[in-house]
Amino acid sequence: MTHRNRLITILTVEGDPGDRNLIAQAFHECGQDDNLFFVRDSINLFQYLHQQGIYANPESAPRPDLILLDLNMPCKDGRESLAAIKADPELR
Numbered sequence: 001m002t003h004r005n006r007l008i009t010i011l012t013v014e015g016d017p018g019d020r021n022l023i024a025q026a027f028h029e030c031g032q033d034d035n036l037f038f039v040r041d042s043i044n045l046f047q048y049l050h051q052q053g054i055y056a057n058p059e060s061a062p063r064p065d066l067i068l069l070d071l072n073m074p075c076k077d078g079r080e081s082l083a084a085i086k087a088d089p090e091l092r
Contacts, residue, residue: 007034007035008035008065008066009035009063009065009066010032010036010037010064010066010067010068011037011038011045011048011066011067012036012037012039012067013038013039013040013042013045013067013069013073013078013081014040014068014070015073015074019070020038023038023068024036024038035062037062037064041073042073042074042075042077042080043075045067045069045081046081046084048061049064049085049091050090067085069082
């Protein structure tokens with residue numbers, strides 16, 4: 001996927017390793033896996049989005065253009081995470 005001649009960065013929030021593998025395989029088969037990143041839960045999602053901890057380097061954790069959320073995550077589920085993203089002025 002490109003947006004104005006650049007790759008779209010996709011961040012997927014998925015806790016299940018098997019589901020992560022299926023998602024990665026699907027994007028790979030479409031040739032769209034170069035800018036596909038994964039985090040396992042909402043805690044890591046917000047660390048990634050705020051570039052904290054292991055996600056502090058913008059080259060290895062670029063700002064996503066698209067976020068795919070698992071609806072059934074522990075801590076904050078996908079709907080709660082989306083609401084928190086929308087409520088955050090930096091992420092909105």
